[in-house]
Amino acid sequence: MSEIKKIHDMLSSKQISCKELTEKYLEQIESANKELNAYVNVTADTALLQAEKVDKKIFEGEEIGLLEGVPMTLKDNLSTKGIETTCCSKILTGYKPIYNATVWDKLESDGAVLLGKTNMDEFAMGSSCETSYFGGATNPFNTKHCAGGSSGGVASAVAGNIAPYGLGSDTGGSIRQPASFCGVVGLKPTYGAVSRYGLIAYASSLDQIGPITKTVEDASIVFDAISDYDTKDSTCQGRKGRKTYDTVNDDIKGMKIGIAREYLEGIRDDVKEAVLNAVKVYESLGAEIIYFDMPALKFALPVYYIIACAEASSNLGRYDGIRYGFKAEHYNGTHDMMCRTRSEGFGEEVKRRILLGTYVLSAGYYDAYYKKAQNLRGTIVKAFDSAFTKCDFVLAPTVPMTAFEMGHAVSDPVETYLTDICTVPVNIAGLPAVSIPCGFNSKGMPIGMQLIGNKFSEATILNAANAYEKAAGENFKETKWGVKL
Amino acid sequence: MVTREDVENIAILSKLFVAEEELDGLTKQMQEIVEFADAINNAPDSGEDFDNINNLSNVFRDDVVVPSYPSEEILKNAPEQAEDHFLVRNHN
Numbered sequence: 001m002s003e004i005k006k007i008h009d010m011l012s013s014k015q016i017s018c019k020e021l022t023e024k025y026l027e028q029i030e031s032a033n034k035e036l037n038a039y040v041n042v043t044a045d046t047a048l049l050q051a052e053k054v055d056k057k058i059f060e061g062e063e064i065g066l067l068e069g070v071p072m073t074l075k076d077n078l079s080t081k082g083i084e085t086t087c088c089s090k091i092l093t094g095y096k097p098i099y100n101a102t103v104w105d106k107l108e109s110d111g112a113v114l115l116g117k118t119n120m121d122e123f124a125m126g127s128s129c130e131t132s133y134f135g136g137a138t139n140p141f142n143t144k145h146c147a148g149g150s151s152g153g154v155a156s157a158v159a160g161n162i163a164p165y166g167l168g169s170d171t172g173g174s175i176r177q178p179a180s181f182c183g184v185v186g187l188k189p190t191y192g193a194v195s196r197y198g199l200i201a202y203a204s205s206l207d208q209i210g211p212i213t214k215t216v217e218d219a220s221i222v223f224d225a226i227s228d229y230d231t232k233d234s235t236c237q238g239r240k241g242r243k244t245y246d247t248v249n250d251d252i253k254g255m256k257i258g259i260a261r262e263y264l265e266g267i268r269d270d271v272k273e274a275v276l277n278a279v280k281v282y283e284s285l286g287a288e289i290i291y292f293d294m295p296a297l298k299f300a301l302p303v304y305y306i307i308a309c310a311e312a313s314s315n316l317g318r319y320d321g322i323r324y325g326f327k328a329e330h331y332n333g334t335h336d337m338m339c340r341t342r343s344e345g346f347g348e349e350v351k352r353r354i355l356l357g358t359y360v361l362s363a364g365y366y367d368a369y370y371k372k373a374q375n376l377r378g379t380i381v382k383a384f385d386s387a388f389t390k391c392d393f394v395l396a397p398t399v400p401m402t403a404f405e406m407g408h409a410v411s412d413p414v415e416t417y418l419t420d421i422c423t424v425p426v427n428i429a430g431l432p433a434v435s436i437p438c439g440f441n442s443k444g445m446p447i448g449m450q451l452i453g454n455k456f457s458e459a460t461i462l463n464a465a466n467a468y469e470k471a472a473g474e475n476f477k478e479t480k481w482g483v484k485l
Numbered sequence: 486m487v488t489r490e491d492v493e494n495i496a497i498l499s500k501l502f503v504a505e506e507e508l509d510g511l512t513k514q515m516q517e518i519v520e521f522a523d524a525i526n527n528a529p530d531s532g533e534d535f536d537n538i539n540n541l542s543n544v545f546r547d548d549v550v551v552p553s554y555p556s557e558e559i560l561k562n563a564p565e566q567a568e569d570h571f572l573v574r575n576h577n
Contacts, residue, residue, distance in 0.1 A: 094562075095562055096561070096562065098554055098558045098559060098561075098562075099554070191538045191539065192538070192539050192541075205537065205538065231546050234541075234544040235537075235538075235539070235541065235544075237539070298524075299524065299525050299528045301521075301524075302521060302522045302523075302524045302525045303525060305518070305521075305522060306522055306525070313499065317500075320500075321564060322563065322564070322571050322573055323559075323562065323563055323571055324562035324563065324564075325562070325564070326564075327564035327565070331576070332576055333575055333576070334573055334575060335500070337573075337574075338500045339500050339501060339502050340502065342499075342500055342501055343501050343502040346501075351499075351501055352511075352514065352515075352518070354499050354501065355492070355495050355496065355499055355501065355511075355515065356515065356518055356519075356522075358495045358498050358499045359487075359491070359495050359515070359519070360522070362495065362498060368526070369522060369525070371534075372525050372526070372528070372530075373525060374534060374535045375530060375531050375533075375534060375535060376525055376528050376531065377535040378531045378533060378534070378535035379528070379529075379531040381535070381538075382531070413514060413517070413518065414517050414518060414521050417518075417521070429538075430538035430539065455539070
């Protein structure tokens with residue numbers, strides 16, 4: 001059952017007022033956030049003001065939209081007019097955008113109630129949320145473990161019931177990986193399906209905004225609300241075809257599911273077992289399973305890190321201490337001012353990626369790294385094109401393991417990069433993918449799998465994901481935290 | 486092979502300071518990351534260059550004049566401002 005619909009019904013039938021509901025969430029944030037660290041900024045006043053507006057409408061007998069009055073959260077790299085937006089970096093502390101990200105403009109006009117901004121790896125660079133200037137978000141299934149990253153705050157808030165849903169961004173897995181670690185649903189849409197205007201850029205040819213939710217139906221509802229053409233993002237084409245919600249409950253009998261053998265190599269046994277059990281569930285639902293090889297996948301990880309860092313080194317050039325955010329206190333000359341501002345303002349992982357990006361773009365290395373990576377990007381795109389001539393979607397683990405313990409990810413950069421092996425090919429090829437829970441390991445930590453679709457086929461993967469949720473709902477578990485509806 | 490000099494040079498290009506005591510550790514880390522990236526050298530060349538993900542080119546729209554943001558709003562985020570401009574001091 002959709003959490004959003006449940007709340008909508010409660011509000012419409014006046015079982016609870018929007019203000020009471022919002023206050024419940026704010027109270028639970030106050031207590032749960034001490035341990036989860038999911039929120040970095042709680043916008044109680046904005047939320048209550050919006051809630052009162054919705055209540056007035058209901059009181060006057062007007063009908064409300066599906067998302068109207070439903071509380072939610074935004075990752076802290078999505079611009080919110082007049083509300084501090086930091087990317088969880090020291091360099092953007094105090095920055096209050098003067099405009100909204102298009103996705104927030106759309107949801108705000110739909111009547112969404114913004115509870116606050118959520119934690120993330122600094123500039124979305126990380127896989128555990130721990131590169132955040134504010135410290136990492138923890139996992140509601142076990143707070144000794146991280147929530148994943150980079151959209152760890154949204155995933156932790158949704159799994160911890162201190163937000164019914166939220167929006168994150170996914171450059172190399174940043175929606176799907178924390179969704180997998182926290183046992184919730186995360187949708188990374190097709191490159192170009194959702195406007196990125198107002199998303200603070202990390203790697204522009206890879207970044208996409210998408211929802212993190214409790215159920216697949218919720219992901220479908222939110223995706224339909226935000227996937228629209230936007231003149232402010234020239235790469236944005238919007239959703240193609242009908243609303244995904246129209247077909248999310250269709251029968252999946254006869255659907256062809258592809259499994260690339262490479263995705264099952266180097267995966268922890270418990271993760272592999274859970275994914276193969278899900279395959280059996282799909283077979284019982286009448287889907288056909290097709291195995292094949294995709295050798296191009298083995299280059300995906302270095303291709304991703306080269307392209308992402310190259311683009312990041314350029315995108316992050318704008319932080320110079322002049323126009324917004326943090327500025328170094330003492331300096332001697334403008335070059336010195338910029339160097340000191342950037343060195344004091346950026347964290348270690350961000351600096352590492354800027355340096356690597358600058359290296360692969362610099363004279364003498366450009367051809368060997370950046371150009372070669374772009375060339376291989378084309379090869380990976382073609383490998384997926386060929387896969388989709390054989391199947392309707394590709395099924396794969398989301399992450400090779402379950403959530404790491406806090407502190408584990410920060411110790412070795414390369415080892416941490418390796419954990420992104422299953423998620424990055426989707427961004428390289430610009431495809432949509434949804435991560436859904438498919439089991440638990442022996443310690444009770446959630447395992448996730450992803451359904452990867454062809455471009456603009458969100459309807460297909462959400463339909464198939466929902467069919468699994470209905471057949472194997474025991475894998476969508478509640479945590480002890482937060483608001484109980 | 487990434488050398489200390491490489492890291493110093495990239496740091497200048499990146500407008501970042503690397504303190505003397507950080508240089509060895511960072512050079513080692515960069516070397517490890519570059520070795521990991523070197524895996525692509527063994528990959529076969531696809532023979533054509535990738536352009537962009539949805540093969541978009543020249544996305545046009547009508548040139549409609551809309552109000553811009555007032556400069557005083559924009560300047561509110563600046564660490565220092567003076568006379569409707571961003572202020573950049575040479576020394577501080």
